[in-house]
Amino acid sequence: MSDTAQTGDPNRALITGSIMLATVMNSLDSTIANVALPHIQGSVSASADQITWVLTSYIVAAAIMTPMTGWLAGRFGRKQVFLVSIAGFTVASALCGAAQSLEQIVGFRLLQGLFGAALVPLSQAVLMDIYPPEEQGPAMAIWGMGAILGPIIGPALGGWLTDNFSWRWVFYINLPFGLLAFLGVFTFIREHRLESRIPFDFLGFAMFSIAIGGFQLFLDRGADKAWFESTEIWIEACISAVALALFAFHTITADRPFIPVALMRNGNFVSATLFGFVIGVLLFSTLALLPPFLETLMGYPVVTTGLVTAPRGVGSLVAMFLVGRLINRIDVRLIILTGLTLSAIAFWGMTKFSLGMGSGEIIWTGVIQGFGIGLIFVPLTTLAFATLNPSLRSDGAGVFTLMRNLGSSAGISIMQALHTNNTELMHSALVEHVRPDNPVARAPFAAPFTLADPMTVATLDGEINRQASMVAYIDDFYLLFLLAILLMPSLLLMRSPRRVESDAALVLD
Numbered sequence: 001m002s003d004t005a006q007t008g009d010p011n012r013a014l015i016t017g018s019i020m021l022a023t024v025m026n027s028l029d030s031t032i033a034n035v036a037l038p039h040i041q042g043s044v045s046a047s048a049d050q051i052t053w054v055l056t057s058y059i060v061a062a063a064i065m066t067p068m069t070g071w072l073a074g075r076f077g078r079k080q081v082f083l084v085s086i087a088g089f090t091v092a093s094a095l096c097g098a099a100q101s102l103e104q105i106v107g108f109r110l111l112q113g114l115f116g117a118a119l120v121p122l123s124q125a126v127l128m129d130i131y132p133p134e135e136q137g138p139a140m141a142i143w144g145m146g147a148i149l150g151p152i153i154g155p156a157l158g159g160w161l162t163d164n165f166s167w168r169w170v171f172y173i174n175l176p177f178g179l180l181a182f183l184g185v186f187t188f189i190r191e192h193r194l195e196s197r198i199p200f201d202f203l204g205f206a207m208f209s210i211a212i213g214g215f216q217l218f219l220d221r222g223a224d225k226a227w228f229e230s231t232e233i234w235i236e237a238c239i240s241a242v243a244l245a246l247f248a249f250h251t252i253t254a255d256r257p258f259i260p261v262a263l264m265r266n267g268n269f270v271s272a273t274l275f276g277f278v279i280g281v282l283l284f285s286t287l288a289l290l291p292p293f294l295e296t297l298m299g300y301p302v303v304t305t306g307l308v309t310a311p312r313g314v315g316s317l318v319a320m321f322l323v324g325r326l327i328n329r330i331d332v333r334l335i336i337l338t339g340l341t342l343s344a345i346a347f348w349g350m351t352k353f354s355l356g357m358g359s360g361e362i363i364w365t366g367v368i369q370g371f372g373i374g375l376i377f378v379p380l381t382t383l384a385f386a387t388l389n390p391s392l393r394s395d396g397a398g399v400f401t402l403m404r405n406l407g408s409s410a411g412i413s414i415m416q417a418l419h420t421n422n423t424e425l426m427h428s429a430l431v432e433h434v435r436p437d438n439p440v441a442r443a444p445f446a447a448p449f450t451l452a453d454p455m456t457v458a459t460l461d462g463e464i465n466r467q468a469s470m471v472a473y474i475d476d477f478y479l480l481f482l483l484a485i486l487l488m489p490s491l492l493l494m495r496s497p498r499r500v501e502s503d504a505a506l507v508l509d
Helices: 003-007 012-028 034-043 053-076 078-098 102-116 119-130 133-164 174-188 202-222 231-253 267-297 302-309 311-326 332-350 359-385 390-431 454-493 502-507
Strands: none
Touching: 012 078, 012 119, 012 133, 012 174, 034 053, 034 133, 034 267, 034 302, 053 078, 053 102, 053 119, 053 202, 053 267, 053 390, 078 102, 078 119, 078 174, 119 133, 119 390, 133 302, 133 311, 202 231, 202 390, 267 302, 267 332, 267 359, 267 390, 267 454, 302 311, 302 359, 311 332, 311 359, 332 359, 332 454, 359 390, 390 454
8 A cells, every 4th residue: 555545645635636637538538529520520521431530540549558557657657657648648639629631630549549548547546546445445436437427428518519619629628627637646646656667578569559550450441442452451451460470479488478378368357358349349339320320311410419329328327336236246247138138229229210210219229228338347347357366457457458449449440331331232222223113212102303303313312322321320230239149148158256356446447
């Protein structure tokens, strides 16, 4: 325990407030930009596939850098790394707001992810350091409320800022949070004593980063480049595969690999981590699909989009409070199964979406899905660490978070690529039936039209594309529904812990 915790530092409340500001700033960025995506897309002249890079670049950068947090804190000091992370994240946010092209905003989002990766683990570590064991539970509960506050207010705040100012303010809003958090950390946090300088596996880290980066480029650019018809896609796929093979070989043969081999020998950890990867796909691909669907197809103003998607976060908040009361009383696998079942019900409800529906369907499916996801995160982390050696928990926390983030970025890219491809296929299929001799294309089912009028043809093509896009969204939601159902049996591969490990709270970002 640190001296701070032992002596009851009177600055603990101020330290907690400063940490909460950094946490809220980081959690806000996970959702606040989503509702502004269509506006950003128009501003930087990006395609539907390209604009998802704004989300995936941030997630991938944060995922790759997260496992380095512990080593950086031990090498340079926790306070110094915290300050650099806050300052870098804040400056990168300002640069994102000032970006004039797709390349610029994606590059600055990468910087955001690189600097923001350490904010959550360092926030948790500092809280655990300044509070004695008997007060750590309430402290982590307060921190958890800050972490979930971002996803709750993010969509509504992002919509309001975009509508009343511009999309740039969804990034500029981080500046006051960042400045106050930096001043608070600089003024009130004492420097943590440097830990022993454990050697870091830079070769393994480099190979892993290249593999992940190549794979994400492959996913992000595949649809635009017609996949394996493009030389670029072949190059990205080959580089990623070779780097992954080298990483695997190095991990097996190195004395202190980037990812300890012992982690891979723990069945519970491996199963829960792969489960978390798929949960990342289910959650974040939905968050990326809904704003363009609501604003482009349904014609919702950006503020309305934010308001109807915000209840998802409320559902998660309620579920997390409920989990805290249930997790020591019943098998955590049953809690996860309940959450997964609710998520599947929500996805099934989303397959019934139509262009003529009201906002009620968006709200109730969002609340149910948010509640379901909230029932999954804490119990899943508990299962992941239930049978893990305590000496491996720090490494396990980094890998667990990394894989969930990779699932998020991969899910966003894959679902957007499927939507683009399915829209084109469905457009071609629908066009075949739009002809004057088709009874369904005549009154009373449709207004009279003639293909000799260019304006009529353009109007028809726009409506056909709108209908095709709607079908493509439904196909995505149906695929996510099937994925949730297929994931359920994997719970049988995990053993339920006898009691909740408090260390599990350290990876609930």
